[in-house]
Amino acid sequence: MDNCIFCKIVRGEIPSKKVYEDANVFAFHDIHPAAPVHFMLVPKQHIDSLADVEDSHRNLLGEMMLLVPRLAKEQGCTDGFRTVINTGSVGGQEVYHLHVHIMGGGKRLPGMIPHPR
Ligand code: 5GP
Numbered sequence: 001m002d003n004c005i006f007c008k009i010v011r012g013e014i015p016s017k018k019v020y021e022d023a024n025v026f027a028f029h030d031i032h033p034a035a036p037v038h039f040m041l042v043p044k045q046h047i048d049s050l051a052d053v054e055d056s057h058r059n060l061l062g063e064m065m066l067l068v069p070r071l072a073k074e075q076g077c078t079d080g081f082r083t084v085i086n087t088g089s090v091g092g093q094e095v096y097h098l099h100v101h102i103m104g105g106g107k108r109l110p111g112m113i114p115h116p117r
């Protein structure tokens with residue numbers, strides 16, 4: 001995708017602080033971190049959002065989920081972390097290239113979903 005920011009980051013056309021790369025995925029620090037550790041894991045292949053995944057993405061999504069805890073730990077999230085995938089306009093997605101936010105490394109993050117007691 002020519003004009004996608006994250007495709008440009010994956011191709012190295014926009015600089016980023018790389019966390020990890022392999023044949024299928026790329027991870028880099030968020031430019032506006034919401035926690036002491038805040039990076040994103042993206043597929044190298046352009047997929048608009050989680051609403052657009054298909055059965056053919058099964059292995060890719062599996063690789064991504066298995067990488068999350070490993071990279072989180074390597075980046076210093078020793079006491080847990082939060083994963084967020086904003087999807088579509090209601091989900092508040094700003095960049096339409098599928099990405100998993102991984103945040104942690106500090107104090108307990110504020111609750112997002114109220115838990116009934
Ligand atoms: P979304 O709201 O789509 O889930 O999150 C997009 C994220 O991408 C935001 O947290 C934003 O700070 C980050 N972001 C946007 N542009 C860039 C960029 O050029 N470089 C990096 N590293 N992060 C970016």
Ligand code: ZN
Nearest residue numbers: 004007046097
């Ligand atoms: Zn893209």
